[in-house]
Amino acid sequence: MHIHKFEQFWIKLSFVLIAFFVATVVYGFVAMDLKVIGDHATIDPQNLADTKFGNPGVREVTRNGQTEYEVYVQTIQFAFNPGTAQPIEVPVDTRVTFYITSPDVLHGFDVAGTNLNTMAIPGQVAKFTTIFPEVREYGIVCNEYCGPAHHVMEGKIKVVPKSEFDKSNLVE
Amino acid sequence: MPDEASKSTNSNESGKSWEEQDPDIVREVTIDEYKPYGTLTLTLIYFAIVALMWVFMYFVEFAGNAPSIIE
Ligand SMILES: [Cu+2]
Numbered sequence: 001m002h003i004h005k006f007e008q009f010w011i012k013l014s015f016v017l018i019a020f021f022v023a024t025v026v027y028g029f030v031a032m033d034l035k036v037i038g039d040h041a042t043i044d045p046q047n048l049a050d051t052k053f054g055n056p057g058v059r060e061v062t063r064n065g066q067t068e069y070e071v072y073v074q075t076i077q078f079a080f081n082p083g084t085a086q087p088i089e090v091p092v093d094t095r096v097t098f099y100i101t102s103p104d105v106l107h108g109f110d111v112a113g114t115n116l117n118t119m120a121i122p123g124q125v126a127k128f129t130t131i132f133p134e135v136r137e138y139g140i141v142c143n144e145y146c147g148p149a150h151h152v153m154e155g156k157i158k159v160v161p162k163s164e165f166d167k168s169n170l171v172e
Numbered sequence: 173m174p175d176e177a178s179k180s181t182n183s184n185e186s187g188k189s190w191e192e193q194d195p196d197i198v199r200e201v202t203i204d205e206y207k208p209y210g211t212l213t214l215t216l217i218y219f220a221i222v223a224l225m226w227v228f229m230y231f232v233e234f235a236g237n238a239p240s241i242i243e
Pocket of ligand 1: 075076077078079106107108142143144145146150153
């Protein structure tokens with residue numbers, strides 16, 4: 001079969017384009033050190049009460065001599081606990097690790113306008129660590145359809161200056 | 173399948189060229205004499221747009237959207 005040389009050229013070019021896409025993704029995850037949510041742990045969604053999710057909220061921990069924070073969040077129909085009734089308050093420029101799970105159905109935990117975004121799957125614990133670089137409020141939205149009031153499921157993260165961080169809201 | 177280039181240079185079984193068979197054809201070219209530079213230009217523009225949009229989406233919208241997951 002004879003293929004016109006222009007056509008041969010753009011067929012080759014499309015393979016170059018695919019190689020370029022793959023190369024940028026490899027570059028992102030190797031050189032730029034991008035991270036995505038992995039599989040951290042499984043959990044019995046019926047018995048969250050016996051775990052740290054039974055008392056969700058912000059915990060202070062010391063890791064490698066540094067003060068860090070752990071945030072345990074339950075996503076429920078149709079709220080983030082904590083997050084919806086009261087905002088999740090964390091200090092700026094500090095390592096914060098989120099642990100998120102769902103006791104009921106599939107939800108999403110998307111910190112709007114950022115790369116922080118995970119599914120909340122019953123039976124699975126999603127874990128990610130981040131550092132909030134500026135003092136501001138972020139919205140959290142559920143981005144997986146979870147029922148009739150899915151569209152109103154939202155919450156807030158309040159990033160405050162370290163000096164204004166109120167430790168009385170921490171959970172044990 | 174016969175090679176299209178050879179088919180267009182040689183006259184077909186009636187012994188007439190394409191011009192004689194169809195007077196609307198003003199000039200006969202082989203497939204490799206046919207040079208669709210317009211299509212080539214559009215294709216290159218299209219590839220450039222796709223590559224630029226990819227770079228924007230991946231490096232700006234995705235990787236540049238701090239705070240990001242660091243661990
Ligand atoms: Cu939801």
